Amino acid sequence: MALIEQVMHEVDEVMSLVDESQIDDAEKVIQKDQRIFVLGAGRSGLMAKGFAMRLMHIGYTVFVIGETITPSIQAGDVLVSVSGSGKTGMVVEPTEKAKTNGVKVVAITSNSESPLVAKLGDAVIVVPGATKAGDGVQSIQLLSTLFDQSVHITLDVLCLKLSRRDHISNETAKATHSNME
Amino acid sequence: MALIEQVMHEVDEVMSLVDESQIDDAEKVIQKDQRIFVLGAGRSGLMAKGFAMRLMHIGYTVFVIGETITPSIQAGDVLVSVSGSGKTGMVVEPTEKAKTNGVKVVAITSNSESPLVAKLGDAVIVVPGATKAGDGVQSIQLLSTLFDQSVHITLDVLCLKLSRRDHISNETAKATHSNME
């Protein structure tokens, strides 16, 4: 079997295990009158950035933790934290601090037993792809590749739901897309 | 039909149209004794970064155009350029310049008629997902979402092929993964 097919088989399996009602729960937490912050390390962080960029396209005020113009996060804000293992220090520690300060947390992880889920998530989306910590559906791919792929698609489904709820067309999103490329 | 299912149907369709022999061609261009540079704008740029990070994990000398410690690109280097439309100015212009200077180009695009393919690619991978310019398989998702998802998986298949060719195990990759998270 060709390698593309084997990899797609894995992605299909993980996505069939994602509970769409959890995406709906996350959708309810994310509202236009709130500021949305995203947080992730490594390739999970890149997926978080891709999500933030699309949220911007559909009209949200959104910031990436660690980028230049990100202000302090405050009570009433929403933090979307992505960590395959649910244990990454650079994700869990700031999320704990934010939670304590009254920030609402959307936790995205492969590990439903992790601190990110057990203690921190106001909404939780479990994406059970293989991670480098050994969580989730097993994979022929390296490290957390399967988790990254599945998180990417999961967050895009969330964006699609948000754009439909908010009546944002492709044309509207296009007008907000960076015009300096 | 649930939205996850609809989206996966789209991704499955695009991936079934990716020609695995084109991934093999790209694999041949990417060699350990060369420096690999990646280039992309917006969400395509994030996919390029995810690819670069994984190349680093499997032992390549790799740089992201626009990041802090990226040196000048020279004859003999390899440039992997990602653009859905194959026309993004910030991708095509530097790629042309690099090509003129003797750099080998791997072009990743949805648009097989674009300048990136027609004039620049020493190897070309066509990933026919919908883009914001209207290329590729149509999609219910916004802008170039379907292209981004499919490029992500395509580049991961390329990484998997490279890691097998180079005999890099999951453990070896883990040891190179950032330990400061």
Add this chain to the structure above:
Amino acid sequence: MALIEQVMHEVDEVMSLVDESQIDDAEKVIQKDQRIFVLGAGRSGLMAKGFAMRLMHIGYTVFVIGETITPSIQAGDVLVSVSGSGKTGMVVEPTEKAKTNGVKVVAITSNSESPLVAKLGDAVIVVPGATKAGDGVQSIQLLSTLFDQSVHITLDVLCLKLSRRDHISNETAKATHSNME
């Protein structure tokens, strides 16, 4: 003479040649009810980012061209473009495009004869530090180091003027500073 002293002599010389009334002109262009975008390449780009971060601290809506959540720039927005030579393609081309679209431009450069000044700046601050293109006050330091140092201080003086005009105290700025470090 110690090296610190020699370098400070250079910085002092350049800063004595910066015309403070040009900083005042830039101050007038930058208003709280407008969106401010910043643009620069290489180390000039890092100086532009430092400026953007401080603008955020003092309450501006500000974006860095090329970062994740930067939307399209529109008529009525302000673009602060930094280029030592005033000729960097990745700065001048987008600035031209923005200018054509009705964006107001603040140009920061060492080269008062450059396209950035001659054609594009609604306000111009000339910071005549040595650049890698050979402009400005000569320097024992490499490439555009002296320009970078002087731009850094010049943009901080502009921030100080803005914060005083807008009555932003250190405490207010501190409250906006990222609390996730």
Add this chain to the structure above:
Amino acid sequence: MALIEQVMHEVDEVMSLVDESQIDDAEKVIQKDQRIFVLGAGRSGLMAKGFAMRLMHIGYTVFVIGETITPSIQAGDVLVSVSGSGKTGMVVEPTEKAKTNGVKVVAITSNSESPLVAKLGDAVIVVPGATKAGDGVQSIQLLSTLFDQSVHITLDVLCLKLSRRDHISNETAKATHSNME
């Protein structure tokens, strides 16, 4: 007195308090056969990036913690950590971890009593500019502005010393400078 003059007076004062022999100590730790990593948060992080970029220009293998292609840091590597207060969690914690693993640390801070100096630095450069934590020479400028400015110049002096030691000319540095801008 014009504001430029007042600010330059502050920078001159801080730089007169930087002990050039501490820069010489740092120079000894930084060697071409080692990998150099840099770490900093916020505007200090931008200064660390500017330093990394220049180290690359003069021929070092250098990585920015948090950027895409940064590998794991190992015994024998060098970590340059910048924190005004010397207490920033996102700087001190990874530096402690690195130190424990046999990494050599160059600590740059305003606060000579801080954990970064007391416990972690193999070489220490104290740059006593005002920080947002209240360290150092007092300033009319906001937050850690005076520290940032002085760190910028201090690290550039270190680069100048390194380039002279290693016989790197302006022309050689220019050839390594990114040619994709």
